[in-house]
Amino acid sequence: MTIKSAQQLVQEAYTEVKTINTDEALTLVKENKCNLIDIRDVRELEKEGRVENSIHIPRGMLEFWIDPNSQYFKEGKLDLDKxxxxxxxxxxxxALAAKALQDMGFEKVSHVEGGFGAIKQSNFKIV
Structure with a gap:
C-alpha cells in the first residue's frame, strides 16, 4: 500500500487550484467580487487577529457549511455566486481546501499565496 504524504497532496493542490497574491485578493474584496474565507483554527484568530471583512469558516467545517444541502449549511453567510x-x-x-471546493463543483475558487503571513504584510486591515 502506498499512501501520499501531506506534502504531496499540497503540491498537487498547488498545481490544480488558482493562486492569487494579496493585491489581487484585496482588489476582489474592494470590488465586492468574492467571499474572503479564513479557514484558520479559532485559536489562530484569537492569537494573530482576523482580517477585516473576512468570513471565518474552520477548515474542518468548510465543506459542510458551504453545501446548501448540508444540515450545517450557513444560510446567508456566503454569496455562492462570487x-x-x-x-x-x-x-x-x-490550497487543499480550495481543491476540495473545486471537487464539490465550485468553479470560482482561489487561495491567497502566503496566507495570513502575507496578508499581514499587505494593505489588508487586521482587526
Missing part, C-alpha cells in the same frame, strides 16, 4: 477566496496561515491548508 469567487471563494480562501486563506490559512501560510497557504498549504487553503
Amino acid at each position: 469567487e471563494m477566496v480562501l486563506f490559512c496561515a501560510a497557504g498549504a491548508r487553503s
Whole structure:
C-alpha cells in the first residue's frame, strides 16, 4: 500500500487550484467580487487577529457549511455566486481546501499565496 504524504497532496493542490497574491485578493474584496474565507483554527484568530471583512469558516467545517444541502449549511453567510477566496496561515491548508471546493463543483475558487503571513504584510486591515 502506498499512501501520499501531506506534502504531496499540497503540491498537487498547488498545481490544480488558482493562486492569487494579496493585491489581487484585496482588489476582489474592494470590488465586492468574492467571499474572503479564513479557514484558520479559532485559536489562530484569537492569537494573530482576523482580517477585516473576512468570513471565518474552520477548515474542518468548510465543506459542510458551504453545501446548501448540508444540515450545517450557513444560510446567508456566503454569496455562492462570487469567487471563494480562501486563506490559512501560510497557504498549504487553503490550497487543499480550495481543491476540495473545486471537487464539490465550485468553479470560482482561489487561495491567497502566503496566507495570513502575507496578508499581514499587505494593505489588508487586521482587526
